[in-house]
Amino acid sequence: MSRIAATFAALKAAHRKALIPFITAGDPVPGQTVPLMHALVAGGADIIELGVPFSDPMADGPTIQRASERALKHGVGLRDVLAMTAEFRKTNTATPVVLMGYANPIEAMGWEAFCAAAREAGVDGVLTVDYPPEEAADFAAQCAAAGLDNIYLLAPTTPPARLAAITRQARGFVYYVSLKGVTGAANLDLAEVAERVGMIRAESGLPVGVGFGIRDAETARQVAAVADAVVIGSRIVQEIEQSTDAARLDNVRLFLAGVRAALDA
Amino acid sequence: MQMHDLPDARGHFGPYGGVFVAETLMAALDELRREYEAAREDPDFQAEFHHELRHYVGRPSPIYHARRWSEKLGGAQIYLKREDLNHTGAHKINNTIGQALLARRMGKKRVIAETGAGQHGVASATVAARYGMECVVYMGAEDIKRQSPNVYRMKLLGATVVGVESGSKTLKDALNEAMRDWVTNVESTFYILGTAAGPHPYPMLVRDFQCVIGEECKAQMNEMLGRQPDAVIACVGGGSNAIGIFHPYIPVEGVRLIGVEAGGEGVATGRHAAPLSAGTPGVLHGFRSYLMQDANGQIIETHSVSAGLDYPGVGPEHSWLKDSGRAEYVAINDDEALRAFHDLCRFEGIIPALESSHALAHAAKIAPTLDKDRILLVNLSGRGDKDINTVARLSGIEL
Numbered sequence: 001m002s003r004i005a006a007t008f009a010a011l012k013a014a015h016r017k018a019l020i021p022f023i024t025a026g027d028p029v030p031g032q033t034v035p036l037m038h039a040l041v042a043g044g045a046d047i048i049e050l051g052v053p054f055s056d057p058m059a060d061g062p063t064i065q066r067a068s069e070r071a072l073k074h075g076v077g078l079r080d081v082l083a084m085t086a087e088f089r090k091t092n093t094a095t096p097v098v099l100m101g102y103a104n105p106i107e108a109m110g111w112e113a114f115c116a117a118a119r120e121a122g123v124d125g126v127l128t129v130d131y132p133p134e135e136a137a138d139f140a141a142q143c144a145a146a147g148l149d150n151i152y153l154l155a156p157t158t159p160p161a162r163l164a165a166i167t168r169q170a171r172g173f174v175y176y177v178s179l180k181g182v183t184g185a186a187n188l189d190l191a192e193v194a195e196r197v198g199m200i201r202a203e204s205g206l207p208v209g210v211g212f213g214i215r216d217a218e219t220a221r222q223v224a225a226v227a228d229a230v231v232i233g234s235r236i237v238q239e240i241e242q243s244t245d246a247a248r249l250d251n252v253r254l255f256l257a258g259v260r261a262a263l264d265a
Numbered sequence: 266m267q268m269h270d271l272p273d274a275r276g277h278f279g280p281y282g283g284v285f286v287a288e289t290l291m292a293a294l295d296e297l298r299r300e301y302e303a304a305r306e307d308p309d310f311q312a313e314f315h316h317e318l319r320h321y322v323g324r325p326s327p328i329y330h331a332r333r334w335s336e337k338l339g340g341a342q343i344y345l346k347r348e349d350l351n352h353t354g355a356h357k358i359n360n361t362i363g364q365a366l367l368a369r370r371m372g373k374k375r376v377i378a379e380t381g382a383g384q385h386g387v388a389s390a391t392v393a394a395r396y397g398m399e400c401v402v403y404m405g406a407e408d409i410k411r412q413s414p415n416v417y418r419m420k421l422l423g424a425t426v427v428g429v430e431s432g433s434k435t436l437k438d439a440l441n442e443a444m445r446d447w448v449t450n451v452e453s454t455f456y457i458l459g460t461a462a463g464p465h466p467y468p469m470l471v472r473d474f475q476c477v478i479g480e481e482c483k484a485q486m487n488e489m490l491g492r493q494p495d496a497v498i499a500c501v502g503g504g505s506n507a508i509g510i511f512h513p514y515i516p517v518e519g520v521r522l523i524g525v526e527a528g529g530e531g532v533a534t535g536r537h538a539a540p541l542s543a544g545t546p547g548v549l550h551g552f553r554s555y556l557m558q559d560a561n562g563q564i565i566e567t568h569s570v571s572a573g574l575d576y577p578g579v580g581p582e583h584s585w586l587k588d589s590g591r592a593e594y595v596a597i598n599d600d601e602a603l604r605a606f607h608d609l610c611r612f613e614g615i616i617p618a619l620e621s622s623h624a625l626a627h628a629a630k631i632a633p634t635l636d637k638d639r640i641l642l643v644n645l646s647g648r649g650d651k652d653i654n655t656v657a658r659l660s661g662i663e664l
Contacts, residue, residue: 056550058441058444077562104548104563108562130285130548153288155288155289157291158291177287180451181449
């Protein structure tokens with residue numbers, strides 16, 4: 001069983017929901033990424049989404065754009081992100097790591113080289129925003145061969161037939177984008193989320209994660225009531241951005257612990 | 266499949282093109298593809314498009330023999346396709362008319378656009394005014410500084426111009442921001458993409474709307490000279506004016522197709538905007554094509570005296586034409602383009618856009634190596650009024 005499947009199985013047995021925080025690797029400095037990953041686990045993270053910095057993050061709002069720019073100032077590339085994951089794995093072999101980013105850094109490395117290196121580094125899943133299933137069939141096959149879960153996004157605009165088709169080929173978990181917009185926007189419609197999650201569940205036994213637009217413990221609790229996992233990105237990146245170097249790890253851990261408490265209440 | 270029948274059903278030109286976007290946009294692109302396929306076969310749509318091109322844009326644009334300049338260069342005869350004489354001063358309006366008619370057909374009341382030099386922004390603001398639509402134009406903060414007359418033009422036409430401060434603050438960042446707007450307002454908004462790039466069906470539909478340039482040329486050359494040119498030369502940023510004049514010539518044997526990229530300070534310096542000359546394939550802005558990128562797959566900042574060519578990617582059909590060998594691509598540096606700009610002013614009384622000056626410069630480079638009975642057809646894609654501040658500044662003159 002993959003690390004992602006095992007994590008969801010254990011959570012299900014304990015009647016708990018998964019908390020999936022996102023940070024951008026290399027933000028604000030490369031040396032703080034692995035300590036931040038451990039702080040996320042200490043704060044209650046079940047899976048970590050690690051953002052691969054990209055020069056042109058088309059699907060991201062200003063908060064995550066700035067995180068990418070900070071990381072790129074330090075020259076952080078995909079190979080560095082894999083090295084950070086390997087470093088994290090030295091002391092944590094339980095928490096799944098999902099890389100989230102854009103196609104071009106993977107294209108530049110080459111699919112085969114990337115899959116082999118990601119597996120070697122201890123990556124569990126890959127979410128590539130601009131690889132829709134139509135363009136990603138060969139890539140998904142190589143991910144599967146390397147034991148990586150290729151995670152697909154579904155959106156409020158995804159038509160039902162397409163939602164069903166994507167859900168059936170999904171692996172790991174299904175990521176439902178809870179709003180029309182970029183990351184960090186704030187126009188989440190809970191009733192629509194609940195309806196969509198129901199449609200996804202009707203097609204597959206895979207867990208459903210919901211993200212984009214979840215900014216506080218209360219919203220996280222409401223979303224978790226209808227989904228299997230809650231993804232929080234921009235709000236955590238904002239915590240990283242606004243903290244002093246000395247307080248950053250504590251602030252991130254404490255923020256996440258607050259969300260965790262709301263999910264477990 | 267014939268080369269000029271591409272793309273395939275999912276928008277691929279060989280390994281290039283495709284649809285590489287976030288899931289939220291997939292349904293909108295699918296809707297656009299279906300709507301465009303219907304419009305393409307709809308005689309009423311085509312008739313209205315051509316009526317607008319004739320009565321609003323002023324087509325057909327003439328072909329002009331640049332006789333004095335050709336004589337001075339002492340070789341092949343240079344003919345200019347006068348897209349600079351179109352309403353709004355460039356080829357961009359051909360495409361924005363087509364897309365605005367599509368937007369109206371789809372019931373969208375709000376249009377958005379990205380712009381580099383401001384030509385596409387002006388052309389979008391113009392058609393939005395013409396058809397009574399709300400218009401928002403995204404423009405890099407750096408380009409707003411370089412192209413202030415066009416910014417004011419857009420405002421006069423009733424558009425909202427949004428400055429983009431992220432990344433390199435140029436065309437690619439404006440495109441990112443337009444995509445973000447579209448993701449957020451996808452149901453109410455039509456995205457008027459300015460060049461033959463982006464996710465399918467944009468490269469195809471922009472090309473189809475711009476093909477009026479090449480179709481006219483074929484008829485006009487035949488009428489004027491009873492023959493077709495030996496080479497067709499056009500500048501390539503995203504590549505819409507070039508594909509518009511190249512595409513109808515793809516099946517015509519004996520006509521060389523030469524795309525001219527922005528060499529900036531020189532391709533060897535790395536400070537340029539010439540992905541076909543010095544880039545590698547990758548994925549950006551929804552499609553696969555040649556890109557300017559580093560070893561990590563990060564997009565490199567581009568450099569060109571011409572804001573309209575300052576783009577790190579290129580339309581996917583050009584990547585395919587390059588690999589297949591049907592078209593050849595070269596780079597012209599800033600100083601060579603400026604020399605051609607001044608030459609056309611002084612020898613022909615035509616102020617060309619800095620973008621088009623790259624194509625002119627390449628024509629000037631090869632004309633002297635060819636016999637006097639050879640014919641080079643250059644797409645003069647835009648007029649240079651918008652560039653006079655830039656050119657004056659480079660000459661040390663404050664206007």
